[in-house]
Every structure is written in C-alpha cells, then in structure tokens.
Amino acid sequence: MTSFLTQMTINIKRLILRNLGFSFFAVGMPIGFYLLFTRVMVGQMNAQAAQHWYLVYLGSMSIYSILISSIFTVSNTLIDDRKQRMDQFIAVTPFSKKRYYSSIILTMILLNALALLALDIVAMLVNQVSLSLGQIAASIAMTSIASLPIMILGILTSMVKTTSTASALANLIVFPMAIVSGLWLPLSSLPKFMQTIGKLLPTYHANQMITRIFQNKSNVGMPNIYNILAWSVLLVVVIIFLTNSRKRSQV
C-alpha cells in the first residue's frame, strides 16, 4: 500500500506539479477556447440563448480537456517511462505493471478533476454560469468514468513501436476526435458522414452526459453509459491481444 501511495505522490509531481504541458494543454487551452467561442458565438443571441450556449460549450470544453490530457499526458508519460527504461525496470521489481498503470490512471482522474474545476470557475466568474456544487461534483464523477476508455486509448497509443511515431499518433487521434465528436463546433454543423462517425465515439457520449448534468436533467442516458463501457472493454481487449501477440512473436 505504501508503495502505491509513494507512486501516486511521484505521479502527482511529474504529471501535475512539474508538468508545464498539463497546465498549458489541459487547463489553458480549453479555458482559452471557452472564452474565445463564448465571446464570438453569442453576438446575435438573446440572453437566454447565450446562457444556454455558455453551459453547452462548458460541457464540450470539459470533455475536450479530458480528451487532451487523457491521451497526451498518458501516452507521453508512458513513452517517457519507456525511453528512460523505467517500464523495463518496474517489470523486474515487485511493483506490478497493474499497479503501475492504475496509479497513472488514478493520478489522471485527479488531474482531470483539477482541470475541470479550473474551467468551471472561469465559466462562473466570466460568463456568470450558475452551477451548483452538486452539478460540479456529478460532472467530475461522470467524466472520471468517461475518461477511462480515452485513457486506455492513450495507453494503446504509447504501445506503438517507436516513441516518435507514438507522439505523432497521439496528435492524429486527439484533434480529429475533438472535431468529429462535436467538441469544437456543434455536431450539426459537420457533414453527415462525420456526424455518423462522431456519434460512435465515447467523447460524443461523454459530452451528452455532461450537458445533461449541466442542464439539470434527471435522466441518466443508458446508451451513453453502454457506449463508454463498450469502448473500454474493446480497447482493453485490443491491448491484451497486442501484448500477447508481441510476447509470442518474440519467442
């Protein structure tokens, strides 16, 4: 147990406190986008429509923040550990790979919560968005679950053979995924085929769920939960398959 706590402390230091990339990409960028788009888009809106847009876009940017950190921070951390031989070293110590990955996922949940909190505070201060403590807590709890398949995708990205390809792949996943799942602009403004793809992605479903929480709607949205669970299972299966086939090919 102490080893897990120590691992968490170290992860908090390297992933949050000493990670400029986190402050910039996971906190700064979504806040910047939020401020920019809520300024640009509300020009001709009446007060009620504007208030609605402030909430909807807060949901989108929350999920965008989760997407960025869950893919970039997870894959970069794992890639660094691979480059610096930490992963190989851990494999020969009693600290299991399972605990290593879960400590990173737990740290990421904390990191995501901090990024969302910062975004919520900006929304409340700048756009006078009203959110109850219950809504903030529920949205953070919900996104913690919704971030799981995205983090697993981040782990999968880091498994690419060369580390530079892995970084490039992370970029290739994050930005198209953000656009297609309607995080930057409403999904309805995209071509039909993109909308079809978008509606399959976990980020689209996470966005639907967080919007409902922000709008105080009481229905849970089981299809959204099923989608997120299905992606998590599918991606774990892919990781297991890849790991096993690599072990086999090496004999």
Next chain:
Amino acid sequence: MIKNETQTMIELKNVSKRFGNHQVLKAINLTVKPGEIIGLIGENGAGKSTIINLLLGLLQASSGEVSVLGEAPAQESHKQKLGAMLQENVSMESIKVRELLTLVRSYYAKPLPYQDLLELADLTSVQAMISDKLSGGQKRRLTFALAMAGDPDLLFLDEPTVGMDVNSRQHFWSKIEQMRAQGKTIVVTNHYLDELEGIVSRLLILQHGVFSFDGTLAELQQQYAKRTITFESTLPLVKVYEYLPDANLKEKNHQFSLKTSDSDQALRQLAPILTQLSNITIQPDSLNAIFGNLTKQTVSHTQGDVQDD
C-alpha cells in the same frame, strides 16, 4: 538471508534463443549456487544480455528450461530477492534522484537504508538533482542504486561500469567485493576481463552461442595463458636458438624475449646456458590478452572449418 545453502540460484537447461533466423544461444546449460560471483564474458552480440534478460523474464527462451530461485522467471514471489542493473540507464522525467530512490525503496519489503544506498552508489552530492538531467556516469550509478534498493540476494549486472570514470569504477568494484563477502550471488557481464580479476569466483566465456570456457580465472590462465620469458645475454641469437628450436624467440640489443605456453619446459631447455643469462623474468599474460587470444583462436578455427567445406 539464504537459508538453504544447497539451493540453486539459477538453472538453465538446454536453453536456446533465436531472434528470427539468428541463433544467439545454442542449448546452453548453467547452474549457479548461492554465493557464486559469475563473470559472463563475450564479444558484443555474443548473447550475454540475452541470458540476463531470459533470467529476468524480459525475454522468453525459444526452447529449454529457465529457472530462477527454483521458479520460472519473473515470479512475484522472488522479485523481492532480485536486483537488476540492465545495460540501459534508468531515470524518470522531472523526478529527483532522492524521490526516485524513495519510490523504488517503497517497492520492497526490506529495502536498504536510504543513506546506505547513497553511499553505495556515491550519489550523495546529486540526490537533489532531477534524475533525467544527470550525466551518463551519474545515471549509471543511479541505475546501480536502483538495482540495490531491495537489498537483493541475487544481483544481475549488465556491463555495470560503462560510462563511469576511473574513481567511480574503483568505488563500484570495491562495493561488489563487499557484497561477495556478504554471500550475495552476482552475475556480471563485462567487456574488460581485467576488472573482474579478484572479483569473480567463476568465469563463463560465451562464444558462438555456447560457453567455450567455464571455470575459475586460475584455470583459465593455466589452460590458455602464455607466458613471456625475458632475459639478457651476450650470446648471439642463433646460439640461443639452438636450445629453443621451436620457440618464438626475439632479440634486440642483447634483450631476449619469447612467448611460451610452457615456461617450465622452456627454462629446462635453457638450463645448459643459464649461467650466461641474466635478469630472467617470467610474466603471465593479462586476462585481456588471454581473452583476445581465445577469441582469435576460435575465429581462425571457424575459418578453417569453412575452408574445409
């Protein structure tokens, strides 16, 4: 502590390893007992690291049986007793030396005290530095400290002193010497045979996928070492040559020298003219020279095989 002295630390039975079409290990056998310090020697690409990676479970054998502390490699049950310093250095992005050591110590039930670890790897002056910003030699020492964090009974060292300066090397080997006295079992690979002198209790030379030598350093010297005999004499070269017809004899300014695998016999042959010789010295080959000769021998031997075909 190891309770059962007859326990086997490492066992390889007919272990082969292929990478694609390249056969690195050919049915090798090895048994290591507690307290043995094994020097694993071979040229680049001979398969030294492959053996260590097989024992750690980082690679799977193509065939044969690998066991570590009586179990299959990489079992959670024996990882507490194992330490490994692999060829590549270990560090962690944005994390200080002190923090990394504390982290890795927390992995083990009975870690070495933090101060001991610092002293062991001579890291006291760099403990506040970010681990991935260290120099190559400092990283090598950090990697050593990380391998030692759990106070292992069985330690693997893969080219441990690469990148270390002369002082660090001396410090390092003196620590290994201490561990030998404590009864640790160590498998160490190294390029420089001379560094292993006085450290290893058993030497294994890996060539062409098999152990071409398995024994003590003294046995290696006895078996393969040539000695150089030198002396001064006013006798002409041809005269001395009469007594040593098959020797590789050289002379310059009355300084004679010859290389022989049997110095006793050479001296007996020189006996009749011994009174006319002075300043006789007999110098055994250095370990590096023996290793050089050994690898050359097998190279010419294999070339011979090719020509025979």
